[in-house]
Amino acid sequence: MYAEPFQVFNTWPPPENADSVQVVVMQQLAFDLFAEERLPRKPYCSDDLAHGLLIRPLQVALAKRYIQPNPPGMSSYLAFDVDRPDAGAAWIDSNAPRPNFIIKNPDNGHAHYLYALEAAVCTTSAARIEPLRYLAAVERAIASELQADPGYSGLIIKNPAHAHWQTIITQTDAYTLAGLASKLDLTTRAANSDVVRESFGLGRNCTVFDELRFWAYKAVTRFWRPGGEAAWLASVRDRAHELNLFASPLQAKEVDQIAKSVGKWVWKRFSPAQRRALIERTHTPELQSKRGKLKGKALRERGLELFKSGQTVDQVMGETGASRATAFRWQKLAFEV
Structure with a gap:
């Protein structure tokens, strides 16, 4: 009934x-x-x-x-x-x-x-x-x-x-x-499992976004030259399709849209001047001091504890001095069973 x-x-x-x-x-x-x-x-x-x-x-x-x-x-x-x-x-x-x-x-x-x-x-x-x-x-x-x-x-x-x-x-x-x-x-685990994340529905979009942008933050430096944007966007598109390796892949047009969005976002925000500014913001004496006090395994354990207590990525970064990429890895680990 x-x-x-x-x-x-x-x-x-x-x-x-x-x-x-x-x-x-x-x-x-x-x-x-x-x-x-x-x-x-x-x-x-x-x-x-x-x-x-x-x-x-x-x-x-x-x-x-x-x-x-x-x-x-x-x-x-x-x-x-x-x-x-x-x-x-x-x-x-x-x-x-x-x-x-x-x-x-x-x-x-x-x-x-x-x-x-x-x-x-x-x-x-x-x-x-x-x-x-x-x-x-x-x-x-x-x-x-x-x-x-x-x-x-x-x-x-x-x-x-x-x-x-x-x-x-x-x-x-x-x-x-x-x-x-x-x-x-x-x-x-159902909501945060990496296995489910990689194969199911909208989790595929998130996986492509995350892996593509982490790659793009470093890869963009190779294209900092006059006329480099077109070659950069083509490279991002190729990389995005390489990441679309799911049992039920995303549609090609959807991958193209993700690649275009990530490519333009990174190109706009990761110029040489902005990269220098980012390094200056993330390597202040205060953050370097936090990293020195919390090293290796202890730093990771602190990050996991913060995520399990409900802290956001930005809050964990501020508390531990970890990079955004490291904080995202901890966030995944925090909810694994």
């Missing part, structure tokens, strides 16, 4: 036993949550995944059984694949938030879960990495709670507006990031 009554409907056509008021209300909820402005203008779509994906105008794609929910470089939805006969009830005995849509296969009970975000999150901008990192942690935690398929990329979902599927609406309002995270433990 479900904890509360569900309103179950196939959007097109509505159930035969539904009265006209219910049909109008449920259709409006579907339109609001799966609105055209949230979707790609030309999404991938298909009526049969065995025959591959097509790119079609949105109005055509909305008539297909499967559709791409998120525009390129943006996340308007979090999608999960729950492949078991009781998938429709997967969230009830878990700490996962109530999904907006459960799109269930009536033949085997398997389902896609869809959570609508109140404000879309950019997945390709170096200047907006913290919201993405937060959303990725939320995504990993929800996937763990639902016991969803970790290999599912979220590129294509069962179309909640298609009559082939049984669509269940359990939450009528889109979520803020804080609302999604309110009942989740984001400090667990």
